[in-house]
């Protein structure tokens with residue numbers, strides 16, 4: 001049985017703002033799950049409904065098999081680490097972490113042991129007597145984590161927990177959160193608008209847009225098989241060429257697009273579609289490729305950006321949007337290729353690497 005079940009949950013603010021729109025989600029025990037989407041898409045609202053700080057307008061939140069509609073936040077087997085990781089400034093680290101257990105009237109000996117254990121988990125053993133203003137932003141964030149973990153929740157909710165940290169510290173903390181989650185084994189649900197953060201940390205991701213869930217899948221599936229244009233565009237870079245598709249049987253569609261012409265591809269979307277291909281799936285050649293398994297077009301080099309191991313090259317292929325290709329500088333079959341604006345090449349990619357998105 002999943003630890004979290006969200007059934008047809010909606011949240012309407014002030015009668016008009018639909019922050020969360022008929023969301024269905026399940027999170028398994030021990031998962032590191034991410035809610036990913038642009039700012040304002042309803043991630044925090046969904047998290048707050050899980051924690052019990054917000055009441056759903058419709059639908060049901062079930063945790064560990066129990067309907068949460070009548071359960072107060074402090075009685076839920078859930079703890080939340082907030083975006084602005086507030087710690088009490090006038091309390092020492094120890095007192096901050098002990099606070100929740102004191103409220104629960106746990107015995108002093110137990111509190112002492114559990115606080116020490118929680119501080120060890122977040123690598124703050126020995127920092128108990130410090131005051132928050134004697135610590136860095138990253139350390140204060142760990143105090144907030146310890147304060148949530150000390151209650152031994154079944155589920156830990158984290159709302160953009162790393163957004164206040166600088167880039168380098170953020171990367172280090174991403175690894176630490178993954179390690180921490182493995183160590184404690186409890187279910188983590190993290191909210192982020194940063195796709196690389198979600199891809200690198202979570203074992204499954206729900207991509208949200210405008211209050212709705214667009215796709216729920218492991219990182220590799222989201223990247224390789226996005227369900228629609230929104231997901232394809234939000235996760236990584238992708239080229240899209242507009243076309244029209246008709247069903248061609250056997251899970252295939254025939255797509256007609258300018259410049260490319262007619263091509264039969266695996267897919268189900270029909271009508272107005274986008275042919276989508278990732279920049280790293282594109283190759284260049286001096287002569288026209290003859291392999292029937294590829295789509296090839298003539299391209300004229302436009303902007304080029306050199307990144308050491310690869311170059312990001314924009315090709316004008318006679319469409320309104322240029323085609324961008326990430327071309328490896330180490331494994332290219334053309335030796336030591338240097339792209340210069342105005343040069344013409346054949347640009348090609350495998351049909352099997354082409355997505356047909358509705």
Ligand code: ADP
Nearest residue numbers: 013014017019038039040041042043044045046
């Ligand atoms: P996210 O966390 O993905 O950035 P939020 O859940 O904070 O998104 O917000 C989703 C939408 O709901 C936004 O349009 C936001 O303005 C609106 N919203 C959130 N909280 C409230 C509230 N308490 N009252 C009115 N509107 C709200």
Ligand code: MG
Nearest residue numbers: 043044045159
């Ligand atoms: Mg938010």
